[in-house]
Amino acid sequence: MDVSTVTIKDVAALAGVSPATASRVLSGNPATSPQARERVAAAVKQLEFQPNAQARSLRSTRTDSIGLLVSDVRNPFFADLAHTVEQSALAAGYVTLLGNANERTDQQDRYLNSLISRRVDGIIVAPQGGDSASIRALIKRRIPTIFVDRVIADIDLPSVTTNSDTGIRQAVAHLAERGHTRIGYIAGPQSISTGRERYSAFTRAIAATGLSADPALIYVGDFQAASGSAAVHALLSLTDAPTAIIAADSLMAVGAVAMLQRLDLRIGEDIALVAFDDIEWFSLLTPALSVITHSVEDMGRIAVQLLLQVIDGQHPQSVVLPSELIIRASSAGAAHATLPPSSRKN
Amino acid sequence: MDVSTVTIKDVAALAGVSPATASRVLSGNPATSPQARERVAAAVKQLEFQPNAQARSLRSTRTDSIGLLVSDVRNPFFADLAHTVEQSALAAGYVTLLGNANERTDQQDRYLNSLISRRVDGIIVAPQGGDSASIRALIKRRIPTIFVDRVIADIDLPSVTTNSDTGIRQAVAHLAERGHTRIGYIAGPQSISTGRERYSAFTRAIAATGLSADPALIYVGDFQAASGSAAVHALLSLTDAPTAIIAADSLMAVGAVAMLQRLDLRIGEDIALVAFDDIEWFSLLTPALSVITHSVEDMGRIAVQLLLQVIDGQHPQSVVLPSELIIRASSAGAAHATLPPSSRKN
DNA sequence: CTGAAAGCGCTTACAG
DNA sequence: CTGAAAGCGCTTACAG
Numbered sequence: 001m002d003v004s005t006v007t008i009k010d011v012a013a014l015a016g017v018s019p020a021t022a023s024r025v026l027s028g029n030p031a032t033s034p035q036a037r038e039r040v041a042a043a044v045k046q047l048e049f050q051p052n053a054q055a056r057s058l059r060s061t062r063t064d065s066i067g068l069l070v071s072d073v074r075n076p077f078f079a080d081l082a083h084t085v086e087q088s089a090l091a092a093g094y095v096t097l098l099g100n101a102n103e104r105t106d107q108q109d110r111y112l113n114s115l116i117s118r119r120v121d122g123i124i125v126a127p128q129g130g131d132s133a134s135i136r137a138l139i140k141r142r143i144p145t146i147f148v149d150r151v152i153a154d155i156d157l158p159s160v161t162t163n164s165d166t167g168i169r170q171a172v173a174h175l176a177e178r179g180h181t182r183i184g185y186i187a188g189p190q191s192i193s194t195g196r197e198r199y200s201a202f203t204r205a206i207a208a209t210g211l212s213a214d215p216a217l218i219y220v221g222d223f224q225a226a227s228g229s230a231a232v233h234a235l236l237s238l239t240d241a242p243t244a245i246i247a248a249d250s251l252m253a254v255g256a257v258a259m260l261q262r263l264d265l266r267i268g269e270d271i272a273l274v275a276f277d278d279i280e281w282f283s284l285l286t287p288a289l290s291v292i293t294h295s296v297e298d299m300g301r302i303a304v305q306l307l308l309q310v311i312d313g314q315h316p317q318s319v320v321l322p323s324e325l326i327i328r329a330s331s332a333g334a335a336h337a338t339l340p341p342s343s344r345k346n
Numbered sequence: 347m348d349v350s351t352v353t354i355k356d357v358a359a360l361a362g363v364s365p366a367t368a369s370r371v372l373s374g375n376p377a378t379s380p381q382a383r384e385r386v387a388a389a390v391k392q393l394e395f396q397p398n399a400q401a402r403s404l405r406s407t408r409t410d411s412i413g414l415l416v417s418d419v420r421n422p423f424f425a426d427l428a429h430t431v432e433q434s435a436l437a438a439g440y441v442t443l444l445g446n447a448n449e450r451t452d453q454q455d456r457y458l459n460s461l462i463s464r465r466v467d468g469i470i471v472a473p474q475g476g477d478s479a480s481i482r483a484l485i486k487r488r489i490p491t492i493f494v495d496r497v498i499a500d501i502d503l504p505s506v507t508t509n510s511d512t513g514i515r516q517a518v519a520h521l522a523e524r525g526h527t528r529i530g531y532i533a534g535p536q537s538i539s540t541g542r543e544r545y546s547a548f549t550r551a552i553a554a555t556g557l558s559a560d561p562a563l564i565y566v567g568d569f570q571a572a573s574g575s576a577a578v579h580a581l582l583s584l585t586d587a588p589t590a591i592i593a594a595d596s597l598m599a600v601g602a603v604a605m606l607q608r609l610d611l612r613i614g615e616d617i618a619l620v621a622f623d624d625i626e627w628f629s630l631l632t633p634a635l636s637v638i639t640h641s642v643e644d645m646g647r648i649a650v651q652l653l654l655q656v657i658d659g660q661h662p663q664s665v666v667l668p669s670e671l672i673i674r675a676s677s678a679g680a681a682h683a684t685l686p687p688s689s690r691k692n
Numbered sequence: 693c694t695g696a697a698a699g700c701g702c703t704t705a706c707a708g
Numbered sequence: 709c710t711g712a713a714a715g716c717g718c719t720t721a722c723a724g
Contacts, residue, residue: 023718024720050459052404054717079425098428114441119398285630354702364712365703370703378710397701402702404703404717404718
């Protein structure tokens with residue numbers, strides 16, 4: 001007998017009960033006799049029965065699965081987030097279907113539609129860009145959904161985000177204290193909430209400390225490594241170049257490090273660098289990178305919590321997590337004037 | 347009308363056709379009239395109809411989804427693999443459900459069972475450890491399955507793996523040429539095929555070059571960072587410590603780097619280091635890390651290709667990809683005697 | 693505690 | 709090219 005075609009009927013027949021009873025035993029319904037439980041269990045084992053999740057959820061409308069849509073799996077922050085979400089969900093009995101938007105709205109829409117078609121019980125999404133038809137569709141269908149890390153401005157859904165203000169303020173204050181007056185900022189895309197928020201946190205911090213608010217010190221990147229490299233090159237080509245740089249995410253920081261190395265600049269001496277997002281690797285660089293840290297574990301765990309509450313019919317409050325500066329060698333030194341790339345070997 | 351309850355019957359009613367015709371239009375069956383196509387399309391749009399994938403696959407036995415089980419999403423190699431698999435699958439019209447075994451057999455089994463229940467069309471798996479009931483179940487059920495990166499010894503399934511021999515031989519030869527005679531090796535777990543294979547490639551290379559085959563030079567780790575740190579500490583505590591170390595994966599290499607830094611050893615001068623797996627970050631370290639590279643893009647792309655062939659009823663040959671040494675500063679210097687940790691500040 | 697029956701939302705021979 | 713009908717593998721009121 002082809003084991004792949006074993007159905008609950010086969011189990012029921014072997015156990016000598018009706019499919020209904022077999023189903024009850026399988027789903028842990030207490031209205032079953034010990035004998036029935038025993039015999040069904042034996043039959044399941046003997047036939048290696050695996051219930052068909054499709055059929056089950058077609059009838060019961062539950063799938064015991066959630067969707068997680070991240071912006072970019074290759075970004076260590078989102079890889080870590082995927083990991084914690086998945087572990088938390090597993091502990092609650094849910095399987096996580098992971099989708100990767102690849103920082104593109106079209107792929108986000110494709111995955112979201114696919115998750116809708118699969119009738120996941122809920123979705124955790126780190127949304128791309130601005131408005132999106134597929135996210136509106138989630139709301140229209142009343143599919144339990146929460147935002148993580150990022151939000152979409154006029155869509156009112158529970159979320160877990162980071163208050164970037166504290167960490168960025170601490171970073172700017174710290175750099176000011178080390179004598180930096182012109183701090184460059186590599187911003188994230190302004191179509192993404194974290195990009196906007198960290199940007200405004202930076203400008204507020206600059207204003208509060210009375211440092212140069214020269215708009216030329218701000219370079220808007222796209223949260224990917226290449227834009228971090230481009231940013232460093234542009235910022236250091238200024239006549240009055242910054243002596244310190246803050247990057248709004250880890251990938252752009254990676255690009256910044258690569259370009260600084262290519263320009264033969266010594267990080268922490270010739271120029272200070274601080275990255276948003278604390279990635280394990282940053283502490284291994286020479287010098288170790290100062291970072292603005294926020295807890296990806298908390299974010300993932302709380303995201304699952306909130307989603308389960310929404311699935312349960314509740315209306316949980318959004319949660320905002322703190323951020324904090326960790327000072328390492330890349331920003332520990334005093335400010336020095338930075339030479340433009342053109343005057344150095346490249 | 348609650349948009350989430352729109353079914354194909356509603357679409358058919360609005361379009362003035364039968365559900366059968368609506369279904370044919372939806373699935374692109376050519377046996378449909380232009381009028382039917384047009385009116386169904388209009389109804390779908392107006393009602394924002396999303397077909398229920400569960401119901402569809404219950405009847406048609408296809409789900410247009412594949413499963414990918416990786417060993418550890420937080421390992422950049424597997425994150426990259428997930429990315430390329432997903433992109434290739436998407437191009438072929440499949441959605442990828444990603445599961446994370448977290449280097450644990452029990453989680454692997456849980457996900458595999460869940461993927462079976464969801465009736466994915468095929469599964470790509472980087473298997474944990476040795477034999478596994480859930481992997482045997484895949485075969486019994488004749489679920490198209492292929493191995494990627496790792497294999498299980500006596501299970502005969504198509505696979506895409508790396509021939510680690512070339513790269514490791516090049517690495518050993520390169521280190522020998524630089525004057526190293528005692529090369530330490532941080533092995534992966536011997537329960538995993540890549541762990542075993544790279545280990546034997548190393549011992550073969552050592553034998554071929556006539557270097558020290560002292561068993562004390564080999565430390566067996568678990569492919570995680572912490573074991574790389576422990577390995578470095580153990581190897582450098584030897585009376586006759588190695589002057590060069592090869593780590594069998596990127597995570598153990600990260601641990602090795604962290605420990606070498608903690609011991610205040612200068613990589614590339616006091617001790618040479620080579621890592622298996624080429625991770626973007628490795629070139630940013632100071633000094634940049636020499637690596638044994640193999641193409642994760644090819645691996646992911648080919649894995650999807652093979653799986654589609656298996657789904658199509660074919661019996662594709664396994665593919666073995668090449669590996670190659672990339673020499674950077676971490677191994678460029680000449681060999682020096684290495685002092686044990688006890689004689690240094692820690 | 694149990695079984696017969698209906699139905700979840702689709703698809704697919706079958707007949708026309 | 710189209711529709712009525714059966715059925716995919718489950719679950720769940722309903723009646724006993």
